[in-house]
Amino acid sequence: MKDKIQSRERDLFHGDITDQDIRAAKEIVALIINAMKSYGLYPKNHSIPQNSVARFKTALDKFLENHEELRLVVKIDRFVFQGEVVYQGQPVEENLAFLLFRDGVQWFEFLKGIELDELTGLFEIIKQNTVVPKEAEGDLVTALWEKNFPHLKYDAADILWEDAPMIDFSDLNYLEENQGADGQAGFFQDQMDGSPPEHQEDSSQDEQHRVSSERQENVADIAAVPVEMDSTVWELTPDELKILRQIVWESENPENEEDVLDVLSIILETQENKEDFADILDFLKEEFQNVIVRGEFVFATKFLKNLHNLISFFNTEKPWASKLTEDLFVELTGPKHIELLAPHWRILDHEESEQTTALVQFLKNLHSNMIPALMPIMVETKSIRIQQRMVKIVTALANKNIQPLEKLLGHPEKAMVQRVIYIMGQVKNTKSKQILNKLIYHPSGWIRREAFKALAAKYPEMPQNMFQLIEDSNRTVRQLVLDYLGRRRRESSEILLLDYLENRKYTIKDREHILTCYRVLGKCGSAHSVPFLQSMLFKSPWLSFLGVSRSLHRKGAAIALFELGTEETSEILNIGSKSLFPGIRRACRRTGEKNR
Numbered sequence: 354m355k356d357k358i359q360s361r362e363r364d365l366f367h368g369d370i371t372d373q374d375i376r377a378a379k380e381i382v383a384l385i386i387n388a389m390k391s392y393g394l395y396p397k398n399h400s401i402p403q404n405s406v407a408r409f410k411t412a413l414d415k416f417l418e419n420h421e422e423l424r425l426v427v428k429i430d431r432f433v434f435q436g437e438v439v440y441q442g443q444p445v446e447e448n449l450a451f452l453l454f455r456d457g458v459q460w461f462e463f464l465k466g467i468e469l470d471e472l473t474g475l476f477e478i479i480k481q482n483t484v485v486p487k488e489a490e491g492d493l494v495t496a497l498w499e500k501n502f503p504h505l506k507y508d509a510a511d512i513l514w515e516d517a518p519m520i521d522f523s524d525l526n527y528l529e530e531n532q533g534a535d536g537q538a539g540f541f542q543d544q545m546d547g548s549p550p551e552h553q554e555d556s557s558q559d560e561q562h563r564v565s566s567e568r569q570e571n572v573a574d575i576a577a578v579p580v581e582m583d584s585t586v587w588e589l590t591p592d593e594l595k596i597l598r599q600i601v602w603e604s605e606n607p608e609n610e611e612d613v614l615d616v617l618s619i620i621l622e623t624q625e626n627k628e629d630f631a632d633i634l635d636f637l638k639e640e641f642q643n644v645i646v647r648g649e650f651v652f653a654t655k656f657l658k659n660l661h662n663l664i665s666f667f668n669t670e671k672p673w674a675s676k677l678t679e680d681l682f683v684e685l686t687g688p689k690h691i692e693l694l695a696p697h698w699r700i701l702d703h704e705e706s707e708q709t710t711a712l713v714q715f716l717k718n719l720h721s722n723m724i725p726a727l728m729p730i731m732v733e734t735k736s737i738r739i740q741q742r743m744v745k746i747v748t749a750l751a752n753k754n755i756q757p758l759e760k761l762l763g764h765p766e767k768a769m770v771q772r773v774i775y776i777m778g779q780v781k782n783t784k785s786k787q788i789l790n791k792l793i794y795h796p797s798g799w800i801r802r803e804a805f806k807a808l809a810a811k812y813p814e815m816p817q818n819m820f821q822l823i824e825d826s827n828r829t830v831r832q833l834v835l836d837y838l839g840r841r842r843r844e845s846s847e848i849l850l851l852d853y854l855e856n857r858k859y860t861i862k863d864r865e866h867i868l869t870c871y872r873v874l875g876k877c878g879s880a881h882s883v884p885f886l887q888s889m890l891f892k893s894p895w896l897s898f899l900g901v902s903r904s905l906h907r908k909g910a911a912i913a914l915f916e917l918g919t920e921e922t923s924e925i926l927n928i929g930s931k932s933l934f935p936g937i938r939r940a941c942r943r944t945g946e947k948n949r
Contacts, residue, residue, distance in 0.1 A: 370435045377416050378434040380623045381423065384409040386440065387620065389449050392476045393483065401643070404636050406472050411629065413472075417465040422506075424462035427453045446483050456482070456493040457509040467504035474500055621663055621674070630674060634681045641685050645693040648700075650711040657686060657718045686720035691727075698730060701739045709742075716746045721754035728761060732768050744772075748779040755784050762788075771803055778807025786811060790818060798827035805830060809837050814845040823853065823870075824861060831866065839873035846877040854909075855885050864905060871909030875916025883917070886910040887925055891937060904936055911944040 388409050391402040416423055426433040431441035432450050442448040446455075453461065478500065482493040494509045624630045637660075644653050660682050667675035700712050716727070724747055731743035751758045758780075761773045774792065777785045789811075792804035805822055812819070815837060823834045838846040853859060854870055861867075874882055889910035911929065914922040929941035 374416070374420070375434065375437050375439070376623050377412070378423065378425075378437075379439045380620065381409065381412050381416060382425070382432050382434075382440040383620045383623075384412055386449060388472075388476055389479055392480045397473065397477060401636070401639055402476070404632075404639070406469070406476060408629070408632055408636065410467075410469055410472055411632075413463055413467065417463070417467075420465075422462045422464050424460055426460045427458050429454045449479065452479065452483060452493065458494060459508045459510055461505065461507035464504040464506065467502075471502045471504055474502065475505060621678070622666070622670075624674075627673060627677075631677060634677060638681060638685060642690065642693060645690060648697055648708075648712075650697075650708075650715040654711070654715045654718055657682070657715075660685075683720050683722070686718070687722050688726035691723070698734075698739070701742045702736045713742055713746060717749040719750060721750045721757050724750050724757040725761060728758075728769060728772065732766070732772055744776060744779065747776050751776060751780045751785075752782060755780055755782065755788070759788055762792075767799070770800070774800070774803040774807050778810040793819065793822060798825075798830060801825065802827065802830050802833060805833050805837075809833075814843060815849065817849070820849045820853075824859070831861075832869075835869055835873050839876035842877050842879065844879070844881075847874065847879060847882060850874045850877065851882055851885060867905055868909050868912060871906075871913040872916055875913035878913070878917060880917075880919065880921065882913065883921060883925075886913050886917075886922075890914065890925070890929055890940065891932075904940070907936060907940045908944070911940040915944050 384405070388402065388405040391405040397403075413423065424434070425439070427450055430444040430448060430450055431438050433439065440450065442450065444451045446452055475497075478493060478496045482496060494507075497505070497507060620633055621630065624633065641653070641656060644656065660678060664675050664678050664682060667678055697712060700709055703709050716723075727743060727747055727750075731740055731747065734740060734743075747758070755777070758773055758776060762770060764770055764773070774789070777789055786808070789804050789808045793801050793808065795801050795804065801822065805819065808819055809815075815834075820834065820838075822830050825831050825834070838850060850870060850873060854874065859867065859870070871886075874886075887910075889906050911926060914926055926941045926944065929937050932938050932941070
């Protein structure tokens with residue numbers, strides 16, 4: 354059955370056909386659909402529908418250079434060319450195939466020499482007839498008939514009559530089944546079998562033959578009469594009315610352009626001409642800009658992802674197309690379009706919603722060269738919510754390429770550089786660690802400070818190069834290192850501090866610094882540090898009689914033992930508080946009293 358149908362459809366075309374012609378037909382149909390959508394979304398004098406029709410005509414003219422016509426067979430949900438399906442969609446008004454099928458068009462064809470005004474007139478008709486009003490005075494076929502375009506042909510049938518159930522009266526025996534007392538059945542039988550009534554016996558043989566033929570034609574007409582149906586069949590249910598209202602509303606308020614994505618791959622994947630390919634990309638650029646202006650960020654994100662997928666596809670299939678598409682992607686997602694986004698920044702200050710989520714997701718899919726344009730927004734805004742969301746957005750972009758963010762380290766504004774360093778701490782790649790590790794040796798103390806804070810967010814345990822900042826000339830940096838070490842008990846931190854104190858590697862003689870180091874050792878250490886601390890508490894108590902003071906380290910050891918807080922360290926402090934040597938007693942008792 355399928356072969357028979359395809360054969361019949363193939364016979365509608367005049368001339369030889371090739372696989373290249375099939376591909377060209379698919380591209381042309383895709384351009385038709387795209388032009389139809391453009392006319393539904395924009396006024397006819399807008400550049401987008403004008404450009405879309407121009408591209409369609411270019412592709413059509415190229416096809417018609419080798420053929421006299423392009424004929425498309427119309428099915429309920431698809432177009433067929435030479436037995437091949439060249440487009441298929443859902444049977445809804447947005448599908449041009451369904452729209453034509455609905456009004457009875459069986460096929461239509463474009464003839465060589467078709468003019469641009471014929472095509473624009475066609476799309477205006479399509480736009481006006483996408484949804485048929487309740488009190489419609491005509492339909493798409495009527496409009497086409499009135500316009501009578503010289504290079505556009507079609508064949509239409511009354512599908513309402515064709516689809517209606519029929520009764521075949523020719524098989525009924527009225528004489529036997531409908532004989533009545535008044536003899537009328539005999540008259541009907543005469544009408545069906547062609548026998549003349551008695552009063553016509555004198556008629557000529559030719560006249561009898563003519564009457565008989567006319568009566569038989571009447572019988573055929575009767576057989577084509579549709580069954581009378583209840584009028585409620587044509588009444589819409591509440592659900593159907595709701596769907597119809599939605600279709601009408603969408604037609605009158607065109608805000609969804611996702612249909613562009615449906616034809617994007619077909620248009621670009623089948624396009625072999627570089628100039629035409631570039632023209633299509635120009636159209637997409639303008640379309641994308643309008644999407645951004647309207648704030649349709651869910652669609653915009655899908656648009657970018659689809660474009661990115663095409664780049665990957667073209668890498669192997671058409672390298673030249675990949676380069677053109679990638680250039681478009683970079684342009685669409687770069688700083689050139691930052692002004693189009695300006696009216697939408699306030700959305701980032703809203704509470705979490707579908708709109709804010711869509712905008713954030715879209716911004717995360719931009720090119721990393723957008724970072725320099727986004728960072729000033731983060732720095733200048735006073736909204737904490739916008740700042741937090743911008744951090745996530747820029748971090749996502751820097752994860753793809755950190756170089757644009759790195760360049761901002763040379764920015765003259767301190768606030769900008771601080772944010773840049775902070776975000777580098779959020780970026781999860783080796784390059785960001787390398788940059789921050791260099792910054793901890795920067796001549797500026799505040800940059801070393803910010804770099805350490807950023808690195809602390811990356812490393813669960815402190816590397817040796819970060820520990821070296823414990824001797825930093827900047828007091829704030831030193832305190833940051835000690836705070837980090839004392840945050841929780843870690844063997845790595847204990848080893849670093851124990852080695853620092855035990856082997857006298859400290860060069861800073863500041864009293865508070867030394868005592869803080871002991872306190873932090875107690876906070877991050879374990880029983881492994883007890884022997885050293887016990888030694889520092891009780892070592893050479895007699896030196897005080899010679900005027901040599903060890904009170905600083907003895908007090909530090911007592912503080913560390915107290916911070917360890919184990920039964921063993923409590924017993925050591927208890928023994929020290931009863932020592933015969935005043936220095937040991939004071940260190941243990943004062944530590945206990947101060948921390949009691």
